Amino acid sequence: QKEVEQDPGPLSVPEGAIVSLNCTYSNSAFQYFMWYRQYSRKGPELLMYTYSSGNKEDGRFTAQVDKSSKYISLFIRDSQPSDSATYLCAIEYGAGNNRKLIWGLGTSLAVNP
Amino acid sequence: DTGVSQDPRHKITKRGQNVTFRCDPISEHNRLYWYRQTLGQGPEFLTYFQNEAQLEKSRLLSDRFSAERPKGSFSTLEIQRTEQGDSAMYLCASSLDRGLSGANVLTFGAGSRLTVL
Numbered sequence: 696q697k698e699v700e701q702d703p704g705p706l707s708v709p710e711g712a713i714v715s716l717n718c719t720y721s722n723s724a725f726q727y728f729m730w731y732r733q734y735s736r737k738g739p740e741l742l743m744y745t746y747s748s749g750n751k752e753d754g755r756f757t758a759q760v761d762k763s764s765k766y767i768s769l770f771i772r773d774s775q776p777s778d779s780a781t782y783l784c785a786i787e788y789g790a791g792n793n794r795k796l797i798w799g800l801g802t803s804l805a806v807n808p
Numbered sequence: 809d810t811g812v813s814q815d816p817r818h819k820i821t822k823r824g825q826n827v828t829f830r831c832d833p834i835s836e837h838n839r840l841y842w843y844r845q846t847l848g849q850g851p852e853f854l855t856y857f858q859n860e861a862q863l864e865k866s867r868l869l870s871d872r873f874s875a876e877r878p879k880g881s882f883s884t885l886e887i888q889r890t891e892q893g894d895s896a897m898y899l900c901a902s903s904l905d906r907g908l909s910g911a912n913v914l915t916f917g918a919g920s921r922l923t924v925l
Contacts, residue, residue: 726911736919738812738901739914783850792864796853800848
């Protein structure tokens with residue numbers, strides 16, 4: 696079993712839809728839960744990250760963490776064609792020079808006008 | 809500051825040739841990372857530096873790969889005797905080490921795409 700599992704999609708939705716992207720993880724020591732967005736032929740860019748269970752909202756984006764189920768989600772409300780990209784979950788654990796970052800495969804999202 | 813810069817953006821080479829990629833991180837960032845990414849995969853860790861010290865190198869990295877960060881500023885990644893399996897996007901990222909607290913947030917460059925013929 697991989698430490699972080701993410702459905703690669705592709706996911707195709709109409710403009711305005713609510714999008715749900717998910718990852719599961721296996722290590723309860725994981726601390727920070729991050730979502731990166733990657734446009735084609737670009738490097739990933741951080742959207743948001745959370746530390747504890749619960750929700751964190753930033754505009755149309757909401758990150759949700761359920762530590763009891765080892766499940767994280769990213770919701771996109773009122774999706775736009777400009778949201779078309781690959782969304783990568785990344786989970787960090789450890790401290791100092793021993794920090795590790797484990798990446799999901801990424802989910803490819805297409806928002807159709 | 810314009811973010812993390814990588815050069816070249818695309819390199820096409822023949823098998824057996826050496827290639828070098830350069831990364832200029834965000835100036836105040838003390839950590840610098842190299843990743844490799846292939847289509848449909850997440851970034852694969854290669855190595856990272858804290859200032860000029862190379863603190864970790866992936867066991868997956870063969871001896872043909874070497875990275876340097878002289879003076880703790882820019883970094884270079886060299887691949888010797890390239891193979892077709894080396895074809896990938898090579899991503900550089902930098903971050904500011906916050907010690908024991910806070911997430912280690914990476915800022916990525918646009919990547920250097922390598923095609924080995």
